Amino acid sequence: MKLIKLRTVMECTALARSTIYKLMDEGVFPKSVNLGVRSVAWVESEIQDWILERIEERDLLK
Template sequence: MREPDRIIRLKTVLARTGLSRSTLYRKIAEGTFPAQLRISTNGSGWHESDVDRWIADPVKWRPGSEGGERR
């Protein structure tokens, strides 16, 4: 049985990727990083597996492709 995918918050994403906050949001706008999920009125996060796939190969990551962002 597969473990459920965790939702990670901004601080964790920044620490794991080494990106600055402004670079992260620029990459999201460009479509070269997974978009965040709305988890509450004022909160958002990312699927850990999407961030892991981006870390494994940031150049080839594209939304909607295999290993890309989920919908």
Template sequence: MQFLNANTQQNVSTSSTLQTPRMLPLKQVVHYTALSSTTIYDMLDKKSNRYDPTFPVQVKMTKGRVAWVESEVADWIKGKISARVH
């Protein structure tokens, strides 16, 4: 995204200064994590034996729609990779 800077009359890129978090629907979270939707919701449920407090919590977008912050899902996956035993 480019904006014209009125002071210098040059195009200034705002992509490095304004980063809108990318939101992932459940289907993409399932794809990226290789977990089922049931497992994901179990990991978010404090009453479940699968509960994982490190798993990213979804964001309520509208009354019937939730999504996850892509960077949080990526960080969770990276944490799992770095925690594995070789």
């Protein structure tokens, strides 16, 4: 299992920092993992799964 930092999450999803945290608050984006006082990361596989779900939603609309 690999953890990735915010910058990588932003690059993978093409989402802004504020959008990521907004979606987390809404419960529709994977939660971050607390690494310390001011450090968080995300589980890479959860981010990849979230991206795949967006693709599946897109394909269902066709």
